[in-house]
Amino acid sequence: MDARSAASSRGIPGIRILGTSIPCETNEKSEIETGVAAAMDNIIAALTDPLNADEKSPKQRFEKPARIAFTGSYEEVSRYFYRKGWTDGLAIAPPTEKAVAEMMTGTDLPSDHVVVKLIPRLGKATVEKIAVNAVMAGALPTHMPVLIAAVKTLMDPRSRFDTFGVSTGSWAPFFVVNGPIRNDIHINCGSGALSPGDISNAAIGRAIGFNIKNIGGARKGIEDMGVLGNPGKYTLVLGEYEEESPWEPLHVERGFKKEDSTLTLFLPNTYIQTIPRDTNAKGYLETYASLNPGSMSCLLVVPPHAKVLASEGWTKKRIKEYILENSASPFPPVQGGRGTPILQTETGIDDLMIVVAGGPGAWIGLLRSAGGWENSFVTMKIDLPRNWDRLVAKYKNVVPAYVGY
C-alpha cells in the first residue's frame, strides 16, 4: 500500500508492484534465492503483459474535502474523527468555527494562506487547517506562531522529513524552543520538561502530529511505515532552560539573536536517560561519551551538571569534541555497510547538539537518531503577530494550579 500510495502521489498509479516472500531487509542468500525464484514469473509478466485501460490512461481522482466535517455531540465528534483516522487515538476538542476563529487570532496571516504543502500528500497547510488541528489538540492561540514555524521546519529540505516522517525507523519530530516565547507561553524547560502536564509542551507536539496526519496525509501502516512506532510522536517539545544555563543558548549558537524566539527541529528514534558514573565533570563527560551519540543526536544536560562543567572551563563545543573523541563508534556504517552516515562536518561536531534542560537532579538525557542521511538540525525564527502582547496577557493564566494536600 505504501508503494502504491507513493506511485499515485507521483502521478503514476499504474506502476506494477509485486510483493515477494523475501523477509524484510534480509540478506540471507537462501531466502533471497527462494523468494526471487518464486517471483520470476510475475516479474516477467509485469514487464510483458499488455496494459489494461487503467494502466494506459488512469483516471484522475480528485475530491475537494468539505469544509464542515460533521455535526454531533462531543462524544460523536470525537468518535467520528477517530473513525476517520484523524486523531492520535485520544479524544479531541471539537474544532468549531468559533474555536478555530479564536485560534487564528494567533497569527496575522489570512486563513487561506498556504504556509507549506506537507508531505507525503502535499496537503495544503493553510492557516485555517493548522488552526483546526491545533484546536483538536487542545492548543492555545499563542501556540499558532510555533505551529506555523513547525510546519516550515518540517518542509525545510535540510530536515529530510520527507524520508523520516514516514520511515520504518519511526523517527519522531523533536522541537527545542528558544528565546522569550518560552516564558510567554510557559514552555516547560525545567522539571519534567518532557513529561505530560504542560499545555504548551503537550499541545504543540500533539498539534504537529495532527498536521502530519491530516494535512500531510501520513496514515499509519500506509505511508507512515514505522515498524515499532515511537511514543515521541504524541509530543516531543521542550524549551532550553536559558536562565539556568551557563552557556550561550542553542539558537545563539546557530546564528540567531538572543532576543529572537526560535524553533529547532530534528528527528530522533530514541530517548534514553541515565545517571553519571561519578558526581563530577569527569564522571559526566565519561557518561556522555558512553551513551555513544549517533549522528544527529541531542544531549540533554541538566542545569546542575552544566554549571559544574562550565566552572571547569567546559563549553558546549569542547564537550562535543570530548564525546566524539571518546565514544566507541558514534557514526557506525549502516545497512550492512551499504551506507555511511553523511556528516555535516568531518568530525561530526555539527551533528550533535547540547541543550540545557530539566530540573534539579543528576540525570542525563539523550535523544538519539539512527544515523545522518544528508540531514541537519533546522532552526527557524518564530514570527509573532502584531497583537502578541495582548494575546499573551489573555492566555497567561492558563497554567496548572495543583491542589494542595
Place this chain on the structure above:
Amino acid sequence: MKKIFFVLILGASVVMAGQDPSSVQSAGKTAEPQFKVLSPWAEADPITPRGISTRLNTLAGKQIGLFANFKRASRPIVAEVEKHLKAMYPGCETSLFDSRGANVVETETNNREQFIAWIKEVDAVILAVGD
C-alpha cells in the same frame, strides 16, 4: 459566521442565534450540546495521472535495468533476478543502477545526470526495494 442553535420549548421550535456550540432543550431537559466542526483534512492539488509505458513483447535481446535501492537487501535481490533473466532469456543484457541515497528521488541527487543517462539506455526497469 454566527452559529444557530435550536431550543425546543414544550414541543414548539424556536430558532435563535446564539453561542457556539448549539444546544437543544426538550421538555425542560437539556440535551447534549451539538458541535458543527471543521474538517482537519487538507486539500491537495490534483495530480494529472500518467499511464505507464507500453510493455515489451519479450525480454529476449533486451537491455533490462536493475535498480537497487539503498536498503541492504536490494543488491542481492537484483543479483538474483539478473541470474534468472540471463538463464531464461539468452541475449538479454542487464544494467545495474546502485542507488546509495537514502530514499531520495534519484533525479533530486547528485547522481541525476548519471541516472538519466542510465534510464535512456535500458528497455525496461526492475526496481528492487530492499525494505
